[in-house]
Amino acid sequence: MSYHYNEGFETDDDEYHHLDTLEIDRSRPSQKFSVLSENPYGSDENYSNVRQRRMDYPEVISMASVQPASARIQHAPEHTALYREPYNGGFSNLGFENENERDFVDKPSFISHSQDRYSDSFSAGGDGNSKGSIRSLSQKQMYHSTLPFNLISTEHDIVMERVNKEEKYALIKKLTAMSNRERNKAIKKLPLVLREKQEIRNTVQLMVKKESKTWATQTGCCADCLKNTTVSFRRFKETLSEIKQALQLWQKTLKVIGGKFGTSILSYFIFLRWLLAFNIFSFIINFSFITIPQFVDLRPNNLSFTGLELLTGSGYFQETVLYYGFYTNSTIRKDDNFAPYNMQLAYIFIIGLYLVICFLILLYSIAKSFRDNFINPVMYSGSATKLLCSWDFNITHEKAVKLAQQHMSTHIKEDLSEKQEKLVLTSCQQTVHFLIHLTVWIVTTGMAVGCCAAVYYLSESRKELLVNATSDIESQRESLLQPAVISLINLIMPFVFSLFELIEKFNSPKHQIYTIIFRNVILKLSIIGVLCQYWFQTIASGTKCWESFIGQDIYRLVVFDFIFCLLGSFVGEFLRRIIGTRCCKTLGKPEFDIARNVLDLIYAQTLAWIGIYFSPLLPLIQIIKLFILFYVKKESLRMNCLPPRKAWRASQMTTVFIFLLFFPSFIGVLVVIGVTVWRRTPSEECGPFQGLNVPFDAISNWIATITGEANLSWVVWIYDNLIKSELFFFLLTLLALIITYLYWQIIQGRKIMIKLLQEQIVNGGKDKMFLLQKLRKLQEMDGFNMSHSSVKQYKASDKMQENAQYSRDTDHHQGAQSGALALAMQARQQASAEEHEQHLEMNSHSALALALKARHQAEVELDDY
């Protein structure tokens, strides 16, 4: 019986045999794959078994699987109908397996999953033949195209199934057409279970291999060689990324911080680490290209070391590689074997190079972070966005989770009540608000100006004190006053500014935080501006070796900023916690103020950047400082602080901070160093540029010396035509402006497009709702019959088959006849029933399948008879 069944197939398939003999090869991968997919957890033994069987029916397999697309569609329904048979138990084992085999092969992919689906839907009363099924792919695919209400009937499933299969096939085709790397990436991105991804990949790879085989054998070793290179290159890249990952500092610590305090605070520490990387890089190049050559030509240092120097940076350190003044202007030449080393050029080039690299990195970071966080204009910043994606999966501590939930709850409640009570302010109230804002602005700006004036006069008077100071130690002590005052201002003023929050009432927290940041930035940077003015005006003209002097000033500022940072942690966080938890319980633990802390970091980095010219090893101090700061802040956070209560848009704030680091800070540094290099006369007695008019002359002189040499003419050309020419920069600017304008226009166009598309979506949604309503009405009218007609029919046909087999046992001929007849009738019935259901066109296929099936059965049974 089963044998005949087989034959039936073979004759059926012979029709295709002539069509696609050439493509037989292509079907192989899918065979293998489909077998694999049948037993996702199957043992090897099982696999080889199946494989063995497949070998027995090679023709059936290859031919069935190579049908052209049109034939495929027709074919698909066929085995949806056929498929049920294994569960009826009427056929012999071999027949089942063979049919199964054929089934798999026919559709190159995912049959096993769809089978699960079918078995689920058809044999509701528990099918014994449970496959070792992974969660079915089709279930996942439901997410791509679902009905908005629960119309998940069996019918629907079948349609979905077929659509999915075709989608899969299209996907595999698409993947096959891709290049290797793209394919890997695309497969990685599929939202599927690992096992399924693996299957897809295997299928695709085998298909690709077959396709390229003929070609590959011809090209032979060349392709091999190429492939080996790509593989080794990929390995190399992997190793690199592994090393990079291993080099990432504080990976574990950061994870713990994130787990306890969430992403917002984590962003502070990541910012800190980022700055640290900047400084480490700067230290490495400064040390290796400026300091090490200088060691070769070391002068003896006669000054004594007392310990106070660590704080003041002067005294003993004056005569070390720490400062500009120690470096020589001569060409270093240890012996004749080594090429001469021009210190002037090294100094100016290394610092220039570092600044250019910093500039590019900053620009890139800003652009990237701006693109990620701001380009998509936040049209709504309402509760939805906040809610749907606000949970921080990093948080792992139970207490932290509770706290986060609490914050979330209060936040939502506040939001809702605000929305309800959003009163329109009267004009009188508005005026009052405006006046308050204005007053606070005037007061804060006045305070900032006052601080700047204080710093300026303090510095001026210090100069007189320095001149009058009798001993070296005394002058060192005097020099500590200025940085102490500046750091104190920097520590206290932000607290004062935040006190104004109590008076000012802001409409949105965003507005509030930006205002505070803006005020703090103005204060800190104008203080630095005043200092620069003082350095250039007073120090640069009247002091011996003024670069080193400025270097010392900056050293002291950096050190004091560090000390006051620690002090701030102690007072603002530790003492505040003691007060909050012991004395005044209503205060509670303090919150970690991310904005203030980040601004401190930006301020410190600005100082370090300015100092790099005057004190090339300042990055080392900065590295130590940041390193210690990381641990202090971490501990202080752990012991004293709570995460911020208000939702903190971490990535947007990070963009703002990077921007602040770039715009007032880094650009300001460029201006300061630019002025030093192009406009200030270097000191006469010390430093690499002594004797020159301006430090930049070092380069002009060098260009003048190499102008004659042929092999360096390109350098001269670049210098003459690019660096020195205004036209080049003019063109560059013009180009940038044109590109900007173009992009701006594109953005405008896209905005209009988005608007139109959005309207279209809304209309589409309305259409959908309308159609769904109609559908519902129809369903109500026809009731159960309509929506479940085909299910019934399937069940009915199941019964028919049972009957058929039963009667076959008793009365072969008659039974077979009647069974076939009944099925054919069934099919016709269904076809007519399904004509009504236009929305599910695909189902006509299942009617067709039934008809085909009926024909089969008739043929088989007649033969049998």
Place this chain on the structure above:
Amino acid sequence: MGGTGSQLSKELLSEYQELTFLTKQEILLAYKKFAELLLKEERSRILSVRIPKAKILTLPELKANPFQHRICHVFSTSEYQDDSMSFEDFLDMLSVFSDSATPEIKSHYAFRIFDFDDDGALDSHDLEKLVNCLTGEAEGTKLSESEMDQLIQNILEESDIDKDGTINLSEFQHVISRSPDFVSSFKIVL
């Protein structure tokens, strides 16, 4: 020692590397952690054994997570629907929650995690459960009924673009694309 049992074979490791967003170290770490959850006698067949849900949830990374049950449910491929996890399920989960996973795949799985009734759309019941997970079920933090209604209405107003009363996957992904913080917060690292 009988510690972690057999090591991952090299082929399997590179296979996993190719199919997931995880790096070699991360896979090895996952392997170690997974083995630690197993009984001694099970460690020899680590790749075929499934860990019951209750045990998976003892991992510190999932222990306190309010979405722990959903995560298990979404990533489990168990045929008995008991949310148990095999090693590959575990890798799938870590891959989605890893640093290098794309926003698309993250939002896809976030959607499935939030889709409590598995019907392919976030309706008001799903949203209610979601909000309850976010605020916790405790007395003080749980939202009142009117607040909840108001909130859900607001959410739907803002993100239900085609106005069908539910948020579907593409609407959800649209919302996610507007919130850059999502990628960094939808992350679980071992």
